[in-house]
Amino acid sequence: MENYLWRIGGPQGSGIDRAALLFSRLCAKQGLYVLARREYHSNITGRHSYSDVRIGTQPVLSHSASPRMLVCLDAESVCRHVHNVLSTGYLIYDSHIADTHLSQLKLLDPLLLENLCKPLQKANLNCNIRELLNLAEQHGITPIAMDYETLFQRLRDEFAIPKTNAERSRNVIAVAISAALLGLTSEDVCHEVAEIFHNKPEAVALNSEAVQLAYDYVATLGINVLQPFANVEVARDDRLWVNGVQSVALGKLAAGLGIQTYYPISPATDESVFLESNYVVPMNDATHAGPVIIQTEDELAAITMACGAALTGARAATSTSGPGFSLMVEGLGWAGMTETPVVVSLYQRGGPATGLPTRTEQGDLQFVLHAGHGEFPRIVLASGDVEECFYDAFRAFNYAERYQLPVIHLLDKNLASTAQTLPPFVTDDLVIDRGEILHTADSSRHASRFLLSKNGISPRPLLEESRQIFWTSGVEHNETGHVSESPEVRRRMKEKREAKLVLAAKEIPLDEKIGVYGDRQASLMLISWGSNKGAILEAIDRMNQENRPIQAIMVKLLWPFPARELEMLVKSNKKLILLECNQTGQFSQLFRQELGCNINHRLLKYNGRPFVVEELVQSLTSIFDGTAEELMIHNNLFE
Amino acid sequence: MKPKEFETEIKNDWCAGCGDYGILRAMEKAFAELGLAPHQIAVFGGIGCSGKTPYYLEVNGIHTLHGRVLPFATGAKLANPTMTVIAVGGDGDGLGIGAGHFVNAGRRNLDLTYLLFNNEVYGLTKGQAAPTIRYGDKTKAMTTASLQSHINPVMLALTSGYTWIGRGYAYYLDQLTTLIIDAIRHKGSAFLEILQPCPVYNDLHDKHWYEYTAASGQSRLYALSDEGYEPSISVNADENMHQEKFAQCVQKAQEWGDRIPVGVFYQDLSAPEFTQQISQQIKSYRERPPAKQVRLEQNSKPMVNMQSLLRKFTL
Numbered sequence: 006m007e008n009y010l011w012r013i014g015g016p017q018g019s020g021i022d023r024a025a026l027l028f029s030r031l032c033a034k035q036g037l038y039v040l041a042r043r044e045y046h047s048n049i050t051g052r053h054s055y056s057d058v059r060i061g062t063q064p065v066l067s068h069s070a071s072p073r074m075l076v077c078l079d080a081e082s083v084c085r086h087v088h089n090v091l092s093t094g095y096l097i098y099d100s101h102i103a104d105t106h107l108s109q110l111k112l113l114d115p116l117l118l119e120n121l122c123k124p125l126q127k128a129n130l131n132c133n134i135r136e137l138l139n140l141a142e143q144h145g146i147t148p149i150a151m152d153y154e155t156l157f158q159r160l161r162d163e164f165a166i167p168k169t170n171a172e173r174s175r176n177v178i179a180v181a182i183s184a185a186l187l188g189l190t191s192e193d194v195c196h197e198v199a200e201i202f203h204n205k206p207e208a209v210a211l212n213s214e215a216v217q218l219a220y221d222y223v224a225t226l227g228i229n230v231l232q233p234f235a236n237v238e239v240a241r242d243d244r245l246w247v248n249g250v251q252s253v254a255l256g257k258l259a260a261g262l263g264i265q266t267y268y269p270i271s272p273a274t275d276e277s278v279f280l281e282s283n284y285v286v287p288m289n290d291a292t293h294a295g296p297v298i299i300q301t302e303d304e305l306a307a308i309t310m311a312c313g314a315a316l317t318g319a320r321a322a323t324s325t326s327g328p329g330f331s332l333m334v335e336g337l338g339w340a341g342m343t344e345t346p347v348v349v350s351l352y353q354r355g356g357p358a359t360g361l362p363t364r365t366e367q368g369d370l371q372f373v374l375h376a377g378h379g380e381f382p383r384i385v386l387a388s389g390d391v392e393e394c395f396y397d398a399f400r401a402f403n404y405a406e407r408y409q410l411p412v413i414h415l416l417d418k419n420l421a422s423t424a425q426t427l428p429p430f431v432t433d434d435l436v437i438d439r440g441e442i443l444h445t446a447d448s449s450r451h452a453s454r455f456l457l458s459k460n461g462i463s464p465r466p467l468l469e470e471s472r473q474i475f476w477t478s479g480v481e482h483n484e485t486g487h488v489s490e491s492p493e494v495r496r497r498m499k500e501k502r503e504a505k506l507v508l509a510a511k512e513i514p515l516d517e518k519i520g521v522y523g524d525r526q527a528s529l530m531l532i533s534w535g536s537n538k539g540a541i542l543e544a545i546d547r548m549n550q551e552n553r554p555i556q557a558i559m560v561k562l563l564w565p566f567p568a569r570e571l572e573m574l575v576k577s578n579k580k581l582i583l584l585e586c587n588q589t590g591q592f593s594q595l596f597r598q599e600l601g602c603n604i605n606h607r608l609l610k611y612n613g614r615p616f617v618v619e620e621l622v623q624s625l626t627s628i629f630d631g632t633a634e635e636l637m638i639h640n641n642l643f644e
Numbered sequence: 645m646k647p648k649e650f651e652t653e654i655k656n657d658w659c660a661g662c663g664d665y666g667i668l669r670a671m672e673k674a675f676a677e678l679g680l681a682p683h684q685i686a687v688f689g690g691i692g693c694s695g696k697t698p699y700y701l702e703v704n705g706i707h708t709l710h711g712r713v714l715p716f717a718t719g720a721k722l723a724n725p726t727m728t729v730i731a732v733g734g735d736g737d738g739l740g741i742g743a744g745h746f747v748n749a750g751r752r753n754l755d756l757t758y759l760l761f762n763n764e765v766y767g768l769t770k771g772q773a774a775p776t777i778r779y780g781d782k783t784k785a786m787t788t789a790s791l792q793s794h795i796n797p798v799m800l801a802l803t804s805g806y807t808w809i810g811r812g813y814a815y816y817l818d819q820l821t822t823l824i825i826d827a828i829r830h831k832g833s834a835f836l837e838i839l840q841p842c843p844v845y846n847d848l849h850d851k852h853w854y855e856y857t858a859a860s861g862q863s864r865l866y867a868l869s870d871e872g873y874e875p876s877i878s879v880n881a882d883e884n885m886h887q888e889k890f891a892q893c894v895q896k897a898q899e900w901g902d903r904i905p906v907g908v909f910y911q912d913l914s915a916p917e918f919t920q921q922i923s924q925q926i927k928s929y930r931e932r933p934p935a936k937q938v939r940l941e942q943n944s945k946p947m948v949n950m951q952s953l954l955r956k957f958t959l
Binding site: 030033034243244245246247251255258259260261262263264266284285286287288289290292293294295296297299301302303305306307309310311312313314315316317318319320321335336339426429430431432433435436437438439450467468469470471472473474475476477478479480486487488 | 654682683684686688696698699702703704705706707708709711712714715716717718719720721722723724726727744745747748922925926927928929932933934935936937938939940941943944945946947948949950951952953954957958959
């Protein structure tokens with residue numbers, strides 16, 4: 006079976022998230038693989054948001070541009086997505102929006118409005134939803150009008166509830182209609198409704214009835230039930246349903262997170278809020294642990310509080326997005342100078358300033374590599390998908406403690422709001438590495454916190470725990486941690502700190518630095534980083550099937566940069582394509598700086614949306630065929 | 645241990661006659677009297693002359709960042725609540741660049757002690773006005789009189805929620821020692837303002853100014869306790885007592901000029917301490933605070949029960 010994309014759009018506050026969760030779980034329970042993602046405005050209620058749920062019989066790697074079924078809870082959703090629906094697809098809309106004139110939709114961007122109206126005006130047609138849908142129908146799309154009002158009235162009659170309460174079931178009705186059309190049973194839908202609303206019996210009763218009404222309604226439409234999932238071979242293995250922020254949080258819990266600090270910021274906050282709701286962490290000896298999650302007054306406090314905690318031996322982290330990270334920079338430098346292990350999970354979003362709070366971008370790479378005045382070592386790693394988020398979050402603490410430095414775990418909005426069916430996380434191969442800790446007290450009263458050593462690592466005393474006292478300082482210091490402005494001490498200390506990075510580059514295993522995919526013999530090599538991974542893997546898979554072989558390399562460790570490892574892969578006869586979600590090609594700059602080799606093509610996207618597999622295949626095909634420009638910029642016109 | 649044993653061999657580079665010396669001696673005496681072992685104490689310093697205090701004490705010393713001393717100290721205390729955590733810093737550090745942290749550390753009521761060395765100037769950068777200098781005042785290093793009003797540290801501490809608020813004077817060693825001990829013993833956020841003459845840059849309020857007034861021929865500093873001032877809100881206090889103690893603190897905080905009160909302005913024994921509240925939410929907190937949370941199986945594998953942790957994510 007080919008992957009099936011279901012999309013639901015509507016105003017924020019209308020239950021889009023819950024609808025997507027319901028539909029995702031419903032499909033996943035059938036044994037199908039699911040990937041869901043959401044796009045939303047920085048707004049509480051009213052502005053447009055949508056969720057994609059992509060379903061397959063094999064693991065779904067990325068999202069896609071073109072839904073086969075589009076559910077529109079309002080008129081604006083029709084406007085934003087009708088052009089993307091596949092020509093054999095279905096569009097379910099509220100029958101009451103048909104006469105809505107596009108000029109009534111005040112939240113549509115002028116450019117989009119113009120694009121929609123032009124063809125209608127040319128054909129002397131009304132600029133309303135009905136005509137848009139007629140055009141769509143002419144292109145082969147099947148519009149299905151849904152009379153929600155009648156269903157709400159029935160719910161009101163049955164449950165004696167006010168109109169607004171009945172209307173809350175709109176999202177569940179939308180899912181039920183979709184499920185009915187796709188040949189899934191109402192029992193399965195009701196089962197998931199019960200799971201999702203488990204602690205609200207009234208909501209379960211109302212929504213279960215809404216499901217039945219929706220199924221009855223679909224039966225009256227006389228549309229042949231589609232059976233895309235009938236007779237497909239499905240998996241019966243144990244699977245998880247997690248999103249990017251949960252994956253990061255679970256990785257941290259597995260690693261023994263002691264404290265996480267945060268200041269609310271999109272799209273990072275969900276991770277800390279999730280951790281707050283999971284105070285109890287079960288241990289193998291039947292005891293429990295619970296990390297402390299602290300909401301601080303700002304990000305200056307968030308990172309410095311985490312640093313203070315780290316001095317005691319706690320595994321300490323903070324989670325933020327670009328604007329928050331900007332504030333954290335001075336604390337990052339302190340961690341570098343004092344060799345304090347601290348983990349920063351950085352969910353990139355569109356910048357600069359407030360930028361695009363809820364849209365994705367890989368715009369902070371060069372920033373995190375250089376953030377802070379002066380020079381200090383840091384480790385920067387980037388996760389490629391939701392699964393990697395878990396393992397990378399776990400490893401980040403090992404890096405931080407082994408090399409006694411700040412670790413920045415680069416994520417983005419795209420990962421944060423993508424959920425997937427995944428195999429259970431396995432910790433059998435994971436080991437906690439706490440680095441060199443000064444455990445036993447010798448006869449002296451002080452520890453030499455910054456003892457000079459060949460590899461740069463000094464055994465780390467912990468406040469109180471190590472019983473010896475120590476000094477630590479953000480001012481340049483001697484081995485005992487006292488202020489020193491001696492030129493020789495300065496030179497040695499700088500070299501000591503930098504030596505740790507040389508050690509890290511030597512010790513970190515290859516598979517934690519880079520991932521190699523696709524055809525090794527291919528003459529085209531696509532190199533990228535971060536959340537582009539899914540789209541890339543799916544694209545090269547399609548290309549390889551079309552006999553256009555491509556090899557892909559995902560760089561996971563961005564600093565210290567695995568230049569030597571990449572050099573061995575980047576042969577001179579290969580054509581190099583670099584792909585990333587920013588305007589200035591920040592990774593390309595880094596790549597050139599570290600490898601000094603020529604890049605043949607750059608694929609960039611910087612409109613706040615992630616790369617989509619279809620457009621990627623198109624670009625890669627043109628590169629393969631030799632018709633591509635050096636710089637290719639991807640865009641989405643409508644959404 | 646004796647006070648002397650809390651001294652380090654590090655050469656102190658404060659100026660001769662600096663009020664910081666008095667504070668340092670008082671801290672040593674307080675540590676000795678409290679019977680604390682050096683490794684159980686962590687002193688966090690801000691940036692400026694006062695921020696160097698940790699180097700001169702034979703306890704754990706952490707020299708942090710300008711304005712951030714309170715969040716650093718907070719993190720350590722939250723992670724290991726059995727430690728005695730003390731933050732020290734200047735008035736510019738705490739009430740200028742660190743004002744946001746000052747306010748929020750107060751409202752958390754975490755059991756830590758903040759000693760604010762108030763000399764009204766930025767000494768280490770050569771005498772600029774600190775946020776405590778009054779409108780119209782001009783010290784010798786300032787090019788013009790201050791056009792900005794001042795922050796009243798005691799008032800700000802009160803409205804921020806500190807549950808122990810006091811004021812001492814750097815050269816009244818015994819009184820200051822008692823106040824530091826009292827502040828450390830208080831189970832909650834304790835704020836002690838220490839009037840600390842800067843002999844080099846603050847020519848308005850020097851040692852002589854504090855200790856002598858023309859009007860009375862005596863010191864302008866007087867102890868609140870000498871006038872029967874009772875600062876404490878008891879554990880089961882009613883709303884009236886809260887209002888009364890709050891109001892009298894506001895009143896005393898306004899006094900300045902010929903008569904300046906020192907001593908304990910306010911103490912609220914009824915407010916729950918922050919880690920007590922955490923341990924109600926997180927049952928394992930006392931036994932396994934963040935500092936002791938990483939637990940390993942013999943083969944260094946995490947002791948977290950993944951299967952159980954992942955249960956609610958399993959379809």
